[in-house]
Amino acid sequence: PTGEVVIPPKRADVVHGAGMAALLGDGRFAAVFNLTPATSVSVIDTRERRFAGEIEAAGCGLVYAAGDRRVAMLCADGTLLLITLDERGAEAGRLRSEVFFDPEKDPLIEKPARRGSSLFFVSFEGFVHEVDLSGESPRFAAPWSLFNAGEREAGWRFGGVQPLALHEATGRLYALVHQGGADEHKEPGTEVAIYDVARRERVHTVSIGNLVGAFLAARMGLEAGGVGAWLLETLVPNPGADRIEVTQDAEPRLILVSQEAGTLGVHDAISGKFLRNVDDVGFFPGMISAPWR
DSSP states (O other): OOOOOOTTTOOOTTOOOOOEEEEOOTEEEEEEESSSSEEEEEEETTTTTEEEEEETTTTTTEEESSSSEEEEEEETTTTTTEEEEEETSSSSEEEEEEOSSOTSSSSSSOEEETTEEEEEEBBBBSEEEEEOOOSSSSSEOOOOSSHHHHHHEEEEEEEEEEEEEEETTTTEEEEEEEEOTOOOSOBBBBBEEEEEEEEEEEEEEEEOHHHHHHHHHHHHHHOOHHHHHHHHHHHHHOBBSSEEOOOOOOSSSEEEOOOOOOOOOEEEEETTTEEEEEEOSSOOOOOOOOOOO
């Protein structure tokens, strides 16, 4: 640690949460979401190491970076709130968008993927909502579906604890999917569906190996790829994965995690080919992240 800033004891603290805090574009200011249960934002000046103030935001929650001096928040009526900061971190203005999703019929999962100035949210029913935050007002693209009619008929759904990732350079979106029923947006995925966001279509599907079986095999000293490990991975029920991430380099890797195993699965993010497992990463792993720069 190189410093510390004391902030009001109001911050929201949830298990595996996204949108709890955000470092804004140039790194000067950080925003922290508060829930007491009143909703507000604490602003921290990282350069001067000071608490810049608290901004009330009734009816809106979570914080997402929307430029060097702007914070975006999702609101309970299906709109987006943009709060602009001045050079001291105080509120300089706010803008409330049009309604772009129905929070009663098809809420958004609060963990978006980012590409440049655009956020990609996916709804409980598997519809992608792209939000472009580059302009003065947010722009909303027409939603598109992760699934075709046949896949929906077969019960394919989107979900997981950290179910979405995006490789910025190629515009490939990675989504955890599984077959199930309604309200299963936290269930682990059995596959990773890969989409081209420009064409809005699926380009590849990756089957998820048995991370629990691989973890047990490693604990038992069985050689990876050997008969004993293969038998164990075949007999032990496969829970799939509930967290994914993609590295942002020229040869990206797709990382898969199950909360039931201390093993990471590593795939080539372009071809989907399984490369290796990384063992002994600890029990019940939390959120995973890869650097953007």
